[in-house]
Amino acid sequence: MPYTETSVTERNAVKYFLHVGSGPKNSNKIPKPYQGSEWHEIRLDINPDVQPDIVGDIRDMLEVKSKAYDAVYSSHNLEHMYPHEVPLALAEFYRVLKPGGHALVTCPDIQIIAAYVANGSLLEPVYNSPTGPISPLDILYGHRPSLERGNLFMAHHTGFTAQTLAQALSDVNFVQVRVQRRGKPHFDLWAQGFRHPEK
Known part of the structure; x- marks a missing residue:
């Protein structure tokens, strides 16, 4: 069935997660909790060339209805925002x-x-990585070979510790916020926060 916002709200038997900044469709990029048959991925990306279900900007997702999704998954998007844009996203x-x-x-x-x-x-x-070796400089400011090729979307404009990521989620009303540091060889943070069940 083609994607529509109506399909999200009417098909209650399936849980929908909005994969923001998804890039090209790739089931290997979906975390295991969302790989079961009860979950359905809707892809949102600013780049129409990756053929997302929704073309949109995570800072202002005009095409997405409020209170429509069971989950939002964001992988390596926030570091591409300027600090003042993070709360918007x-x-x-x-x-x-x-x-x-x-x-x-x-x-x-x-x-x-x-x-x-x-x-x-x-x-x-x-x-x-699949794109080659990654240095601390690449992690801080963006993948240098991609930037050199003119892909300025790959630039990084901000960064997070476990504490600042948790605070950023709490500041926009997420509750039960948890952050995990994975350390070497992943060098990443994973955070989960919930919308209040009565709001």
């Missing part, structure tokens, strides 16, 4: 969630990267 995540729904957010862990920088390891690779 998180407030949009909150707005589109059903009462009791949750957001799952992952982004780089700047605290662990800062330790590498403090030790003088700014340019040495800390892990290998």
Whole structure:
């Protein structure tokens, strides 16, 4: 069935998660909790070339109805925002969630990267990705080869520790916020927060 906002609200037997900043369709990028048959992915991306279900900007998701989704999944989007834009995006995540729904957010862990920088390891690779070796400088400011090719969407404009990510979610009314630091070799944070079940 083609995607429509009506299909989200009427098919109650299926849980819907909004995959924001999804990039090209890739089932390997979906976290295991959303891979069951009870979950259905709706992809939102600012780039129409990746053929999302919804073309939109996470800072102002005009095409997405309020209280329509059971979950919002955001993987490595927030670091591409300027600091003053982060609350706008998180407030949009909150707005589109059903009462009791949750957001799952992952982004780089700047605290662990800062330790590498403090030790003088700014340019040495800390892990290998499908796009090649990744250094602390890439994690701080964006993947340099992508930026060199003109993909300025890959630039990073802000960063988070576990504490600041938790606070950012709490500041836009998420409750039961939990943040996990995964450390090496992942260098990332995973945060979950819920929309209040009665609001």
